[in-house]
Amino acid sequence: MQDFLLNAHSGWQYVTLVAVIVAIFVATRSGEHWERSSPAYSIAAVAVDIQVTLGIILWIVDSGWSESFLQAWVHPVAGLAALAVVHIYLGRARRAGDETSHGTVRTGLLIALALVIVAVALGELA
Secondary structure, X not given: OHHHHHHHHHHHHHHHHHHHHHHHHHXXXXXXXXXXXXXXXXXXXXXXXXXXXXXXXXXXXXXXXXXXXXXXXXXXXXXXXXXXHHHHHHHHHHHHOOOOHHHHHHHHHHHHHHHHHHHXXXXXXX
16 A cells, blocks of 8 residues: 555656646736636646645655654645645635736746655655
8 A cells, every 4th residue: 555655646746747837837828817717727736736645645654754854844844835835826816816817826836836846856865
Protein backbone atom coordinates (compact mmCIF):
# COMPACT_ATOMS: atom_id res chain seq x y z
CA MET A 1 0.00 0.00 0.00
CA GLN A 2 2.79 2.41 0.91
CA ASP A 3 4.59 1.72 -2.36
CA PHE A 4 1.41 2.45 -4.31
CA LEU A 5 0.86 5.72 -2.43
CA LEU A 6 4.47 6.75 -2.87
CA ASN A 7 4.39 6.02 -6.61
CA ALA A 8 1.04 7.80 -7.02
CA HIS A 9 2.28 10.84 -5.08
CA SER A 10 5.57 10.90 -6.97
CA GLY A 11 3.92 10.51 -10.37
CA TRP A 12 1.06 12.92 -9.76
CA GLN A 13 3.50 15.75 -9.00
CA TYR A 14 4.21 16.02 -12.72
CA VAL A 15 0.50 16.15 -13.56
CA THR A 16 0.15 18.92 -10.98
CA LEU A 17 3.06 20.90 -12.39
CA VAL A 18 1.72 20.65 -15.94
CA ALA A 19 -1.84 21.55 -14.86
CA VAL A 20 -0.66 24.64 -12.99
CA ILE A 21 1.59 25.76 -15.86
CA VAL A 22 -1.23 25.31 -18.40
CA ALA A 23 -3.60 27.27 -16.15
CA ILE A 24 -1.05 30.08 -15.88
CA PHE A 25 -0.77 30.14 -19.67
CA VAL A 26 -4.58 30.26 -19.99
CA ALA A 27 -4.78 33.08 -17.44
CA THR A 28 -2.10 35.00 -19.32
CA ARG A 29 -3.83 34.55 -22.68
CA SER A 30 -7.34 35.30 -21.42
CA GLY A 31 -8.90 38.58 -22.38
CA GLU A 32 -9.86 41.36 -20.07
CA HIS A 33 -13.49 40.31 -19.80
CA TRP A 34 -14.36 37.69 -17.19
CA GLU A 35 -17.38 35.72 -18.32
CA ARG A 36 -16.67 32.62 -16.29
CA SER A 37 -13.78 30.70 -14.86
CA SER A 38 -11.74 28.62 -17.29
CA PRO A 39 -11.88 24.85 -16.81
CA ALA A 40 -8.06 24.94 -16.71
CA TYR A 41 -8.26 26.79 -13.39
CA SER A 42 -10.47 24.12 -11.85
CA ILE A 43 -8.32 21.31 -13.25
CA ALA A 44 -5.20 22.89 -11.72
CA ALA A 45 -6.97 23.26 -8.36
CA VAL A 46 -8.14 19.64 -8.41
CA ALA A 47 -4.64 18.44 -9.38
CA VAL A 48 -3.18 20.26 -6.38
CA ASP A 49 -5.98 18.88 -4.17
CA ILE A 50 -5.22 15.31 -5.23
CA GLN A 51 -1.46 15.77 -4.79
CA VAL A 52 -1.85 17.17 -1.27
CA THR A 53 -4.39 14.51 -0.31
CA LEU A 54 -2.05 11.74 -1.47
CA GLY A 55 0.77 13.40 0.45
CA ILE A 56 -1.23 13.66 3.67
CA ILE A 57 -2.30 10.02 3.46
CA LEU A 58 1.29 8.96 2.75
CA TRP A 59 2.58 11.13 5.60
CA ILE A 60 0.18 9.45 8.03
CA VAL A 61 0.61 5.87 6.75
CA ASP A 62 4.40 6.09 6.44
CA SER A 63 5.06 8.03 9.71
CA GLY A 64 6.30 10.98 7.67
CA TRP A 65 6.99 13.06 10.76
CA SER A 66 9.98 10.83 11.53
CA GLU A 67 11.85 11.93 8.38
CA SER A 68 14.29 14.84 8.23
CA PHE A 69 12.93 18.28 9.09
CA LEU A 70 12.78 19.41 5.45
CA GLN A 71 11.07 16.22 4.30
CA ALA A 72 8.76 15.81 7.27
CA TRP A 73 7.62 19.38 7.83
CA VAL A 74 8.70 21.90 5.18
CA HIS A 75 7.68 19.69 2.23
CA PRO A 76 4.09 19.17 3.47
CA VAL A 77 3.72 22.78 4.60
CA ALA A 78 4.78 23.99 1.14
CA GLY A 79 2.19 21.68 -0.44
CA LEU A 80 -0.55 22.83 1.93
CA ALA A 81 0.40 26.45 1.27
CA ALA A 82 0.15 25.88 -2.49
CA LEU A 83 -3.29 24.35 -1.98
CA ALA A 84 -4.43 27.31 0.09
CA VAL A 85 -3.06 29.88 -2.36
CA VAL A 86 -4.75 28.25 -5.37
CA HIS A 87 -8.14 28.17 -3.68
CA ILE A 88 -7.90 31.63 -2.10
CA TYR A 89 -6.95 33.37 -5.34
CA LEU A 90 -9.39 31.39 -7.46
CA GLY A 91 -12.16 32.21 -4.98
CA ARG A 92 -11.27 35.91 -5.03
CA ALA A 93 -11.31 35.95 -8.82
CA ARG A 94 -14.68 34.20 -9.01
CA ARG A 95 -16.24 36.55 -6.47
CA ALA A 96 -14.92 39.66 -8.18
CA GLY A 97 -15.80 38.51 -11.69
CA ASP A 98 -14.36 41.66 -13.26
CA GLU A 99 -11.53 42.58 -15.61
CA THR A 100 -8.89 41.92 -12.93
CA SER A 101 -9.99 38.33 -12.27
CA HIS A 102 -7.71 36.57 -14.77
CA GLY A 103 -4.78 38.55 -13.36
CA THR A 104 -5.78 37.53 -9.85
CA VAL A 105 -5.84 33.87 -10.86
CA ARG A 106 -2.50 34.24 -12.66
CA THR A 107 -0.89 35.77 -9.56
CA GLY A 108 -2.22 33.00 -7.32
CA LEU A 109 -1.10 30.30 -9.72
CA LEU A 110 2.39 31.78 -9.99
CA ILE A 111 2.73 31.79 -6.21
CA ALA A 112 1.34 28.25 -6.07
CA LEU A 113 3.76 27.15 -8.81
CA ALA A 114 6.69 28.44 -6.77
CA LEU A 115 5.41 26.57 -3.70
CA VAL A 116 4.84 23.38 -5.72
CA ILE A 117 8.37 23.57 -7.10
CA VAL A 118 9.74 23.98 -3.56
CA ALA A 119 7.65 21.02 -2.37
CA VAL A 120 8.74 18.85 -5.31
CA ALA A 121 12.40 19.77 -4.81
CA LEU A 122 12.24 18.95 -1.11
CA GLY A 123 10.39 15.73 -1.87
CA GLU A 124 13.15 14.66 -4.21
CA LEU A 125 15.77 15.09 -1.49
CA ALA A 126 14.56 11.93 0.24
